[in-house]
Each structure stands twice: as structure tokens, then as C-alpha cells.
Amino acid sequence: MSARIAVFPGSFDPVTVGHVSIVLRALPLFDRLVVAMGENTTKRYLFPLEQRLAWLKATFADRPTVEVMTYQGLTADLCERIGARYIVRGLRNSTDHGYERSIALMNHALRGVETIFLPALAEHAHISSTIVRELIANKADVSAFVPPAVRIA
Ligand code: ADP
Numbered sequence: 001m002s003a004r005i006a007v008f009p010g011s012f013d014p015v016t017v018g019h020v021s022i023v024l025r026a027l028p029l030f031d032r033l034v035v036a037m038g039e040n041t042t043k044r045y046l047f048p049l050e051q052r053l054a055w056l057k058a059t060f061a062d063r064p065t066v067e068v069m070t071y072q073g074l075t076a077d078l079c080e081r082i083g084a085r086y087i088v089r090g091l092r093n094s095t096d097h098g099y100e101r102s103i104a105l106m107n108h109a110l111r112g113v114e115t116i117f118l119p120a121l122a123e124h125a126h127i128s129s130t131i132v133r134e135l136i137a138n139k140a141d142v143s144a145f146v147p148p149a150v151r152i153a
Pocket residue numbers: 009010011012013016017018019022088089090091092096119120121124125126127128129
């Protein structure tokens with residue numbers, strides 16, 4: 001049987017404890033989990049690509065079955081390129097669900113890729129990179145919401 005490879009795509013601007021939780025919970029389901037940071041040319045990021053990538057790599061350095069990479073273009077095309085038949089996404093609320101459902105069905109239609117949804121743990125449901133960025137902009141302490149590898153001066 002071929003290896004079960006999954007992609008966990010995102011912007012990770014920055015990676016949060018919510019993302020880490022999804023990765024660790026998804027790990028036992030797959031042989032390899034590829035954390036794939038999308039480089040969307042039309043999106044504006046707070047942290048440069050190299051910084052976001054370094055934080056992700058440091059966060060999962062002790063997990064041999066987790067790989068970290070960047071990609072451009074469609075997630076479904078990335079899956080095809082690396083032989084991944086699954087995408088992992090976290091769901092925090094019904095807004096996430098409505099949006100993610102359409103994308104999941106489109107990825108299935110495009111490349112036959114199945115999306116596996118994991119519900120955010122209750123203690124992470126309020127955490128998003130967007131809110132963490134807002135806190136950073138206002139000089140708040142975000143250490144409870146990001147993994148230890150993320151150092152924000
Ligand atoms: P995107 O720009 O693709 O939404 P994000 O980096 O914001 O990328 O999120 C990547 C994935 O992580 C998404 O599936 C999102 O739902 C999930 N996620 C983000 N924050 C949390 C959280 N606090 N708990 C669980 N899943 C989360």
C-alpha cells in the first residue's frame with residue numbers, strides 16, 4: 001500500500017498553538033504530514049516568508065514525520081505533485097465550516113483529494129493568526145498563543 005501523505009496548508013502568519021494542535025492530532029492518521037505554507041502573491045503578510053518558515057521548522061524539528069515546505073499555486077496541484085491524497089484542515093466555528101466545505105469539494109473535484117477536518121479544541125477555538133497579529137500590533141504578550149519557537153521582540 002502506498003504511503004498515506006497529507007498536506008496541512010496555511011499561511012502561518014504566524015504559526016499558533018491552534019495550528020500545532022491540529023498537526024499533532026493529525027500525525028497518527030498519516031505516514032507523512034507536509035505542513036505547506038502557501039505563497040500567495042496577492043496576500044499581504046505581517047512576517048516575511050523566511051521568518052514564517054523558520055518558525056514552522058523549529059516548531060516541528062523533533063517530529064520526523066512532519067515536513068515543512070512552501071508552495072505557490074493551488075493546494076490540489078501541490079497534492080498531485082507530492083503524491084498526497086489528503087488535506088488536513090482545522091475547523092473553529094461554523095464560518096470556517098461553510099468556507100472550508102466549498103474548498104474541500106473543489107479540491108475533490110479537481111484532483112480527487114479528500115479533506116480531513118479536525119475540530120479545534122475548545123481551548124484553541126478563539127485563536128487565529130489574524131487575532132495574534134492584532135495583539136502584536138498593539139504590543140500585547142502573545143506567548144500563550146504561539147509555540148515557544150516563535151519569538152516576537
Ligand atoms: P489560511 O490562510 O489558509 O486560513 P491559516 O494559517 O490561517 O491559513 O490556517 C491554516 C489552517 O489551520 C486552517 O485549516 C485553519 O482552520 C486552521 N487553524 C487556524 N487556527 C486554528 C486554531 N486555533 N485551532 C484549530 N485550527 C486552526
